């Protein structure tokens with residue numbers, strides 16, 4: 054997030070795209086609802102009529118995967134009607150002419166055909182957005198989990214720059230992170246192209262710096278593989294040893310059948326987890342790990358705030374902290390690492406190596422956490438990024454993008470679009486929430502959510518079993534009929550092994566980020 | 582400037598007497614007042630005496646005016662508070678030691694309460710109850726000699742929250758928490774003529790209302806009328822310690838208090854005023870903590886042998902992995918290894934794993950599920 058949750062309550066207007074916040078980020082949603090109750094305005098762009106829509110003055114139920122067309126259409130109107138922030142664009146941004154040329158090709162009438170949103174509504178949305186300043190834009194996986202995910206993200210930034218909402222309190226582009234520590238895992242370098250602190254592995258200065266600090270030579274200089282490439286490697290033998298730490302890939306990756314084939318082809322898999330999962334079935338070695346609240350450490354939330362995690366109980370049996378396990382392997386391969394606690398790792402390594410985290414030390418985050426960038430120990434942390442139009446690389450650059458349809462669209466055999474997400478009472482594959490007293494009682498099984506229109510047309514009643522089928526697999530689950538879902542859509546989650554949406558999802562990926570298209574594939578629906 | 586108990590205090594326009602007193606560390610007791618919500622004045626405990634005003638004033642909703650002279654603990658104020666507390670105590674099954682008058686009365690009262698309660702012990706809020714705390718402070722006891730018959734049974738049909746109208750003092754904090762803080766709009770004041778009570782949905786149970794079990798109302802309830810089912814009887818506050826931590830679920834990163842007894846988490850509440858959540862939690866953050874105590878936790882390393890996983894020692898398992906990885910690197914180079922880190926675990930773990938891959942194995946084949 055470029056901005057902070059604390060700004061929600063002061064914001065004048067929100068544009069929420071592809072984010073079912075009341076279920077996926079419930080507490081963030083409460084601050085947004087508070088603001089709306091106090092008079093802030095809200096526009097929701099989402100195929101589903103989720104709970105937040107009750108609070109919105111305008112809901113644009115666009116067709117799944119048409120985000121870029123819609124955003125380009127809105128920008129078309131902003132430019133045509135001269136409503137954009139000319140001062141901000143001319144002083145803080147470059148590439149406006151290219152953007153103008155691109156969105157010229159997206160008149161509302163044309164966008165209406167792609168997105169299913171009427172031209173007049175698109176104009177109205179553009180005018181409302183231009184009438185309030187600043188507007189805070191929030192998005193979640195509804196934007197990223199597409200084959201055009203990266204372009205989607207760039208287009209949200211284009212829109213916010215055009216509206217002059219970047220680098221402002223209560224403005225900005227704010228992705229809410231799905232998992233608690235996605236931000237932190239990125240910050241700490243669990244990515245194939247960067248060291249901790251986003252320092253490129255291809256940069257020889259960065260490599261020198263890390264070589265010196267880690268006491269090694271010859272750090273690898275090419276970018277590594279991303280998960281889908283690793284999975285391919287398991288089958289073609291390029292990847293022989295696969296180390297899976299805490300992820301239940303067999304349920305979370307698209308097309309479970311394919312994933313299981315890949316995992317079962319692997320020569321040697323190490324899993325490190327707190328439970329046996331569908332994935333540990335494929336492991337050759339399993340390490341038992343300490344869980345949340347069984348060791349000290351830090352999480353970094355979506356607003357870049359590094360907060361403490363503390364020990365409340367001991368891990369069961371012989372389970373050990375993850376960092377300890379990694380250290381032991383290093384030691385057996387001839388590397389003796391000094392740090393011997395999470396605090397030592399953070400204070401003496403991470404915060405020394407990642408410039409943006411330099412000022413964050415355990416003794417400063419005993420109570421509330423600090424938000425990076427926080428370059429030195431007197432720095433108060435940063436709530437709003439790019440203040441005063443200062444982007445990381447100087448000026449904000451417009452990146453005009455074209456709309457591309459999802460990799461798989463409905464046809465005669467598979468006439469419905471399947472979209473996926475999370476539900477309130479569970480989390481991911483339920484390895485945690487499924488073992489909490491009461492949560493299973495609140496939500497005990499997966500359902501296929503369908504619209505009342507489709508249910509009526511197909512004679513399906515509430516809790517009837519239906520078969521949902523894609524080119525990759527099929528599941529048989531109960532139908533949940535809800536006006537939240539538009540006609541032509543089936544909506545499911547991936548919390549349960551039975552009826553997991555990932556038996557159906559399409560392993561098509563964004564060409565750059567390799568994010569899978571969880572939000573769109575084609576399915577057939579049948580009453581059983 | 583206004584004067585509180587003889588002390589001059591500066592104020593900003595729009596501040597209430599309670600705001601100013603709190604800022605100046607003058608303690609005024611409150612029950613129904615819930616920070617960041619509209620004051621209702623329901624309980625009447627925060628009264629103060631303002632010179633020149635014939636009636637006592639509610640400090641939570643009276644705006645300061647220049648020149649006001651306020652007494653927060655005058656005899657009149659104290660006597661009024663005692664009356665309020667006594668009425669509250671007498672209004673329901675407040676069967677802690679303060680709920681009734683003398684010894685005999687207490688015994689009878691206990692027996693009555695037990696027979697119309699499903700609780701085995703005293704009120705589950707004992708030790709954490711604002712009413713009990715204030716009653717001790719003001720030396721007030723209830724007027725009970727026997728308990729009134731229970732009109733509405735305990736609401737037990739949901740897995741998280743027990744509602745007990747027999748201990749409700751109608752302060753309305755839960756209503757403010759649900760409607761103004763979390764904006765879930767599941768509960769409200771119901772008034773069917775002669776009887777006032779808090780209703781869920783269309784006066785049914787939480788289970789059939791719009792309740793999403795965030796538990797904000799439980800955290801707000803000052804007495805034993807709303808309690809966590811999972812923590813029932815497990816907790817007496819003097820036996821627990823509070824540990825601050827960060828929620829393990831979504832990317833909001835809410836700050837939690839873990840209430841820990843004998844090394845075990847028995848309840849979770851939000852850290853009031855903590856950033857970013859200001860005390861709020863959702864159902865997962867508040868009730869999703871006990872997975873760590875599951876019997877199914879992995880307790881020892883496992884090694885596959887004859888196509889089955891068997892228990893192993895750390896040395897065995899670590900040696901095996903190190904040897905195998907070393908051999909693979911030797912045969913096919915470091916890029917024949919790849920790893921996926923965990924977006925749920927702590928920063929230090931992700932750092933350590935990428936360090937292992939980069940500096941020991943010498944490959945950048947390290948990624949995590951950033952994208953789900």
Ligand code: SF4
Nearest residue numbers: 759792793795796798
């Ligand atoms: S648990 Fe949350 S939603 Fe349910 S009544 Fe209480 S405050 Fe409202």
Ligand code: SF4
Nearest residue numbers: 749750752753755802
């Ligand atoms: S349930 Fe608790 S918070 Fe709600 S009105 Fe009754 S006593 Fe007050």
Ligand code: SF4
Nearest residue numbers: 828830831835863866
């Ligand atoms: S309490 Fe709920 S909203 Fe807060 S971090 Fe946890 S899961 Fe997210």
